[in-house]
Amino acid sequence: MDYRRDIDGLRAIAVLPVILFHAGFSWFSGGFVGVDVFFVISGFLITSLLAEDLRQGRFSIGRFYERRVRRILPALFLVILVCIPFAWLWMLPADFEDFAGSLSITIFLSNQYFMNEVDYFNTEADLQPLLHTWSLAVEEQYYLFFPPLLWLVWKTGRRGTLAIVSLLVAISLVVAVIGAATAPDLTFYFSPARFWEIGIGSICALFLLGRKRRQHGGATALGLALIAYAVVFYDKTVPMPSFWTLPPVLGTALVLLFGGSACLAGRLLCAAPVVGIGLISYSAYLWHQPLFAFARLYELSAPPPSLMLLLSVLSLMLAWLTWWFVERPFRRRERPFLPRRPVLFSSFAALGTVILAFGVWGFKSEGLPQRLPDRARAFAAFEEDRSPQRDLCLLTYRAPVPDLPLAGCGLPNASATNPDVVLIGDSHSNAFARQAQIALVEAGFATDALAYSGCPAIGGLVQLNRKSAEGCLDYQRQIVASARSRDAKAVIVSIRWPGYLSGYRYDNGEGGVEAGPTMTADLFDRYNEKRAPDDPQRRADVLAAYEAGLRDLSSEFAVVVVDPVPEVGWNVPRAAALCELQGRQSCRDGHSYDNYLDRNRPILQMLDRLEREGLIHRAEIAPAFCDTIPGGRCRMFDDVGQPLYFDDDHLAHGTGAVLIAPVIVDALRRALLVQEAL
Structure with missing residues (x-):
């Protein structure tokens, strides 16, 4: 096929939003759809080359995979080799274990690893330097079966080939839609749910094969508008892949079918700066995530936007160097990058085997903790000091709320199996629940505890940027009904009160800035309005819902409310371990109580008022x-x-949770005494 400058321009339109999304710039909240644009472009270009080879009678599987090796592996292996020493020096064991698992990209299986281990939109994913390689794995898995398939069906003619590919695209889209509704996290990485996007590009290539392509400015502009809409208005709550993926995918298809330099939109794509970024887009895609991840790993708090912008520019600079000195020579077979096919394959196979073996070693050893000094290793271990019932008794949106009570989450005493008291809330509640239950049982109370991650838990409130709105509301209904049906005397409520109310994560004013998206809550009935965190009416409504929810509970149970847990701003085990590694001392001085009061003042005032009323x-x-x-x-x-x-905000099971357990027991005793006196 003839070279098209506008396709390189389209690559720039794909890669820049991805980079800026991963950098954390909120106005590119849907920048992840750049990957979907890449999928369509890839399917179009590869299928065009394969179809042309088949038409000319020169199709060769060996030559095809040689082109793929020269295109993909040199830059990829360079980035991996640069990442390894930084990961060795800066990563704590849990992060290094995930990094080691991601080295499965050497056999193009990193999407399978991430599918089982990492939520793409979780803040922990931001610390994975090779997270973005999942898309490379999906592409190469497609190209394992597609060239032989195309060769097999080619004799059916263009129409027959188009029909068969279209059928496969339809099946893949159905898999995506079903998966988005039933297992969205898994489906995000699942190759069969992504193949339809690459297949759309293949259909475009087959449609244009042997035809004179007509440029159309309106269609090209519409295509770019569809992509831009997704980049600006999508966010992490949009299930991908699904029907929502169609706008950017079809927009890309329109540009591929009708784009060119004869129209205004096409001339924009053909502009020299845009084409230049498109030429280096593969290397830019490879470099940006490691730069961002290692910056976040090294810093004790979220890097400032200015640094992330600087790193975005640096990723383009490194991309140009990689394109010029690595990509071009290998693809053009310039000396000394002109090995014969067997030498090329065996060389990369050997290097890939070494990298993969290193990854297996790191993964099997649970992140090679022996890399760290003793004190740093001891601090890092506290990242895993979580409730022993976290997996069982902390519900998430990944599965519907089960029938309650949930076996294994209760702790009976010697004389009762039904609970006297039920602990409810979000992950803050789960963090200390087991220690509180132990203390409560010692005080003579039978207990039950079940929490829902990211759920405000009372008042019909849900978090706006979560996929869990319906599940959160269902949890609120079921947990109260369960406590009522088992004649519980009291409920203990603990949630991350200030996060849901303010909508923002914690900034301690001393350099400790919690990473992650906003955590704005609102009434379920107003979910679709997507009111902003700073909306004063939203905040008033949330505070009123807090109060209404507690009043409702107090009409049936004695209610104990755990005051807001002091947030820190720094990940404490990580900060302590990094302080040891980097020789810092200042990060261990604590944080301001005045800041705690300022952030929680409206909540504490509301709780104080309800306590004075005896509720x-x-x-x-x-x-x-x-x-x-x-x-x-x-x-x-x-x-x-x-x-x-x-x-940075959840209490460790063996330390922080132990501190507050007696405070909770004392509050419960007071609550039950008042209830008995009524």
């Missing part, structure tokens, strides 16, 4: 962590220097 009893936990005086400090470590948190 709730507060478990005031701040004194366990903070000097509760003006100018006081809140600590991150216990008296022997162990982290009180397993991240």
Whole structure:
């Protein structure tokens, strides 16, 4: 096929939103659809080359895979080899274990690894340097079966070939739609649910084969508009792949079918700067995520936007160097990059085997903790100091709410199996639930505990940027009904109160800025309005819903409310371990109690008012962590220097949770005494 500058321009339109999305710029909230654009372009170009070879009678599987090796592996292996020493030096064991697993990209299976281990839109995914290689794995899996298939069906003619490919595309789209509705996290990485996107590009190539392509400015502009719409208006709540993937995919198809330099939109794509970025787009795609991930790993808090913008520019600079000195010579077979096919294959196979073996070693050893000094390793271990019932008793959107009660989440005492008290809430509740249950049983209470991650848990509130709205609401209904049906006397409520109310993650004002998207909550009935975090009416409605939810509970149960857990801003085990590795000391000085009060003031005032009315009893936990005086400090470590948190806001099971358990028991006793007196 003839070279088309507008396709290189389209590559630029694909890669820039991906880079800026991964950099964390909110106005590119749907930038991840750039990958979908790449899929369609890839299917179009590869199928065009294969079809032309078949027409000319020169089709060769060996030559095809040689082209793929020269196109993909040199730059990919370079980036991997650069990543390994930084991962060795800067990654804590849990992160290094995931990095080691991602080295399965050497056999193009990293999407399978991430499918089982990493939620693409979770903040923890931002720390994975090779997360983005999942898309390369999907492409190469497509090209394992598609060239032989095309060769087999070619004799049916263009129409027959188009019909067969279209059927496969339709089947893949059905898989995507069903998967998006039933298992969205898994489907995101699942190759058969992505093949239809590449297949759309293949259909475009087969449609144009042997035809004179007509340029059409309106169709090209519409295609770009569809892509732009998805980039700007989509966010991580949009299930991908699904029917929602059609706009950027069909938009790309329109540009491929009708684009060119004869129209205004086509001339935009053909502009020299745009084409230049398109030429280096593959290397830019490879470099950007490692730069971002290692910046986030090295810093103790979220890197500032200025740094992420600088790293975005740096990724383009590294991309140009890689394109000029690595990609071009290998693809053009310039000396000394002119090995024969057997030498080329065997060389990359040997290097890939070494990298893969290193990955297996790192994964099987659970992240090679022996890399770290003893103190750093001890600190890092607290990232895993979570509730032993986290997997069982912390529900997520990945599965519907099961029938309650859930076996294994209760802790009976000697005289009762039905709970006297039920602990409800989000992951903050789950973090300390088991220690609280142990203390409650010792005090003579039978308990049950079930939480829902990212769910405000009361008042019909849900989080806007989660896929869990329906599940969260169902949890709220079922947990109360379960407590009622088993004659529970009391409920204990703990959620991340300030996060849902403000909509923003925590900034401690001292350099500790929690990474991640907004966590805005709103009433389920107003979910589709997507009100902004700063909307004063939304905040008023959330605070009113908090109060209404607690009042409703107090009409049936004695209610204990656990005050907001002091947030830190730094991931405490990670910060402590990195301080040891980097020789820093200042990151271990605690954080401001005044900042805690400022962030939680409306919540504390509301809780104080309800307590004065006798409707709730507060478990005031701040004194366990903070000097509760003006100018006081809140600590991150216990008296022997162990982290009180397993991240930046969840209490560690063996330390922080132990501190607050007696406070909760005391509050429950007070609540039940008042209830008995009524």
